[in-house]
Structure formats: structure tokens, C-alpha cells
Amino acid sequence: MSALEQLKMHLQKGQVYRRDDLVKWSRSVDRHLHALLKEGVLQKLSQGVYYYPKNSVFGQTPPEEETLVRSFLKDDRFLLTSPNLYNALGVGTTQLYNQRTVYNHKRHGKFKLGNRVFDFQMKHHFPEKLTPEFLLVDLAGNLDRLAEDQQQVKNNVLSKAGNMNKTELRQTLNQYGNGKAKRLLAPVLT
Structure with a gap:
């Protein structure tokens, strides 16, 4: 299993992640972030803040405001x-x-x-x-x-x-x- 696949295993749909959160699961966090963004697994919300979207019958849902703010503020x-x-x-x-x-x-x-x-x-x-x-x-x-x-x-x-x-x-x-x-x-x- 590749390092990128191992990182994906730690990610949960509907969660917001800071770049710093991913460092514990990846030695090449910037390269992995670039790959995850390119694949559409993560969406960039702001500098250093990313979202793993959930899917619904209407398409991808935005992050919950409280989850987003909690992650942004740490x-x-x-x-x-x-x-x-x-x-x-x-x-x-x-x-x-x-x-x-x-x-x-x-x-x-x-x-x-x-x-x-x-x-x-x-x-x-x-x-x-x-x-x-x-x-x-x-x-x-x-x-x-x-x-x-x-x-x-x-x-x-x-x-x-x-x-x-x-x-x-x-x-x-x-x-x-x-x-x-x-x-x-x-x-x-x-």
C-alpha cells in the first residue's frame, strides 16, 4: 500500500483538516495534499485548510460551520x-x-x-x-x-x-x- 493510500485511510468524510493535522500521517504532506486535491478527495477551503466532502443525493455537501470554524481556530x-x-x-x-x-x-x-x-x-x-x-x-x-x-x-x-x-x-x-x-x-x- 502506498503512503498516499495510507494517508487516505486516516481521512474521514465530512471532516476539515489543517495541513498540520496531516503531518502525523505523511512524510511528504505537500506532495500528498497536491495529489489529494488533484483527485478531488480534498477541497481547499483556505490557506492550509482542507475539506473531505461528504456526498448526498444532491451532490457534495459543504462542511458544517462549527467543524470548519473549530478546525480553522484549532x-x-x-x-x-x-x-x-x-x-x-x-x-x-x-x-x-x-x-x-x-x-x-x-x-x-x-x-x-x-x-x-x-x-x-x-x-x-x-x-x-x-x-x-x-x-x-x-x-x-x-x-x-x-x-x-x-x-x-x-x-x-x-x-x-x-x-x-x-x-x-x-x-x-x-x-x-x-x-x-x-x-x-x-x-x-x-
Whole structure:
């Protein structure tokens, strides 16, 4: 069995690999990567990031966003979010955005991974999972980035904040809110 075939045995469909991940299975990683790309076994997503596509009845599926981001960051500590998630709060946001935000501890800036652009934002603190309280605090801190009528959304955010669990919201605001969010929501929580 060739070294390339041995490397292929370690690869799993649907997984994202960094070049560094493959070094443990190959002595000629660059040559093998070139061969795997040429064969269509792997797809290059970004500099040093590759995907082994899964097949479905509709063709090849793209990598799962969490798998892609985890491999890119080499870290599990991140929170993947989108302005689209604000729509679930019922505060008047209805736009659909082709934007993904990744709160993390390592990277800052916009990075294209495959055919998707991710906005990586370094933050010291963010929750492990999304909650309605975090989404409201995040929305309050990012009102100026929205396409909707900001004054109307702001009024709806204040109304929504008044109807939420004040203790949870206050704790979330103190832990994760930026200055804009704190200035907007603090008066409602006193």
C-alpha cells in the first residue's frame, strides 16, 4: 500500500483538516495534499485548510460551520452567531443577512473559508451557548450594524428587556455587554 493510500485511510468524510493535522500521517504532506486535491478527495477551503466532502443525493455537501470554524481556530472555545438569530426575539428585525460572526479568543477579522465569509471577533467573554438574554444584549450592542429602522428596533428591545427575567438579563449584560448595550439596557434593569 502506498503512503498516499495510507494517508487516505486516516481521512474521514465530512471532516476539515489543517495541513498540520496531516503531518502525523505523511512524510511528504505537500506532495500528498497536491495529489489529494488533484483527485478531488480534498477541497481547499483556505490557506492550509482542507475539506473531505461528504456526498448526498444532491451532490457534495459543504462542511458544517462549527467543524470548519473549530478546525480553522484549532480551538473549541468559540460562539457562532448571526444577525438572523435576532429575528427570533420578536423585536422587529426581519432582514436576512449572509453573515456569520464568530466570537473567539484567537482571531480578529473577516476570513473566507470555502465559499463563506466569517467575521471573527475576539472577545474575552462570551457564553458557551446562545440564550435569548445574550441575543438581546448582543443586538443592543450591534444596533448600528442592522438594516432595519434602528429607533423602532431600539424601542422594541427596551420593551422586550422589560418583559424578560431581569436577574438573568442583568447578569448577561454585566458579563457580555459592550458599552453601547450597557448604556441602552442598564436604565431598564435598575
